[in-house]
Amino acid sequence: MKTIWTRIGLSVLPLLLVAFSARAGMDEAADSTKTGWWVVGMEASNNSSFYGRNTANRYPYIAPSVSYIHRTGIWASVSVHQLFNTEDYIDQLDMTLGYSFKIRKRLEVDLAYSHFSFGENTPLVNASTTDALLAKAAYDWKYVYTAFTGSYILGSGNDVFTVLENSRYIPLNPLWQGLLPVGLDPKVSITAGTQRFSETHTTTTRKKAATGNGSSGSGPVGGILDPLKPGGGSNNPSQGPDEEVTTTTTTNVSRFRVLNYELKVPVVVYYGNFEFEPSWRYAIPVNKLEGDESRAQSFYTLSVKYTF
Template structure:
């Protein structure tokens, strides 16, 4: 675990060092206060490569305020289509974004998660998250490195490394409004106490009771598994491929996205599977 964690830390320092090697000037970022309203819908939910056997399509609404100083705050509410609750999850986040150099930016944030009593998502065993994110524009690649510490009912360290590059499509038909693809490849590593906590402590839901009635003989099957000693071992958790189409219409942005996620190093009892996710997000900034 320590050797893998050291590799992630060294990679982070390498990104910082490369940024300063490419430019010694402090970037001057023109900021202005803004509000952003976003609506999103997806065919299923997941949490760092972990998902449930039953699919939970959802709709989400987000309101974000960004101050000229770099301070920002946001709130997001989720409604899962296959549950009885009106709101299944609400996330409240605050953070501070600032430039490190001409091509590198950083973002520090804290998030608090609120779930309904019967929330079925894997994420529902988490409560808080503190995150440090750095981004670096290499010209040919845009790299993002995020390190998050989740604490509360479970305690985990999650690291995400993503590489992307925006490809403008306007030259193909000489369109006036920016349209492009933003393909991205990501790798997620971390501990997974959250996965074990969800698998072991998950209480039967209404759907489980219905399944027990419709499928006699399953009623005596336990809804828990044995604990494992690998939950605190830092491992690769998933590999992800994203293919968003970004359409800009003034202050309005539309982003349909296809994502394929491959979970690896699963704990005993984890039923996560490799699968495709499709989502559509629309946002307006004013």
């Protein structure tokens, strides 16, 4: 098992190489018009989750990332999740290509496609997924910032998730007239999505019992013309009571339900090209299926980004 410092070193080194090479290439170009921005980031958390679902064991992780944002709105990113309590060097690799644009001054839309790869022994809840299509619309109401995200997840089973989020950035600088931009960005969100489970149905039907001689009717045309059975044998007293036949079927069912309620309180600090964001998040999973070990808990996360 690798130590935290080994994981951090292996994660930071490629990011630094990418950042320095990209910066060198931009300096050599000496173009007065900036066409895009690079963002190098690192995120660390005390546990992992997927749309409000988590495992019984905690899996702290670090997630280095590199993104490029073009001025046209096209962007691409690569991120790596490395769990502290596993043997795999890479537990999850995400590659995303997206496009952001504004419809109105306060309405922004984001479209993206992601591909996921997982380590052989990863315990992550979302390890069965392979790809995802995402569409996000965000509107600034001046006092509240509302974002609605819809995701179509591909994998062993195709699922749909939606996240409704309301937030508002609150600058704290006026409180003490600090030089560094500092603020709070509290968010309240509701996650809903499809759930797959099995439903069992039992059906009971009645079946006519056989007659005393072991047949339901003899002679031509099932005994209808049998002279020994007036009326076709319908009133034969030797006929036993009806039999009950029970049939049980099990089918896979998918339902769309609320999955999670969440409160997140990030502190955002800007220092030059750096952005620091320590945050506390409390998630409450609901409508859990049998065997789901998710529970309400707190998540502590630190995110650092450098933009150039």
